[in-house]
Amino acid sequence: MMASGGLPAHDALRMATIHGADAVGLAGDIGSLEVGKLADLQVLDSNPLDDLRNSTDIRYVMKNGRLYEAATLDEVWPRQRPLPTQWWWRVEPDADVPGR
Numbered sequence: 001m002m003a004s005g006g007l008p009a010h011d012a013l014r015m016a017t018i019h020g021a022d023a024v025g026l027a028g029d030i031g032s033l034e035v036g037k038l039a040d041l042q043v044l045d046s047n048p049l050d051d052l053r054n055s056t057d058i059r060y061v062m063k064n065g066r067l068y069e070a071a072t073l074d075e076v077w078p079r080q081r082p083l084p085t086q087w088w089w090r091v092e093p094d095a096d097v098p099g100r
Contacts (some may be wrong), residue, residue, distance in 0.1 A: 009049045
């Protein structure tokens with residue numbers, strides 16, 4: 001929204017990361033990549049500075065020190081293993097759910 005109002009892409013990304021973390025009092029732990037901070041992150045295939053819509057072009061996701069393929073959530077580092085079957089994949093919706 002800020003970019004649609006004319007804010008440059010770099011400033012919009014800073015607002016969503018470090019300034020957002022600062023606003024909720026967590027800039028010491030999150031919001032930027034620094035030694036000692038938590039570092040869940042995304043690796044993008046396209047530069048969001050060229051177009052903020054590129055921030056959805058996600059290749060990998062890192063969570064709790066594990067790297068996953070974004071499209072499948074298969075773990076690729078430090079182990080290589082497919083996403084385990086999730087419980088909700090096996091659950092059928094109730095018969096009384098509207099539209100069924």
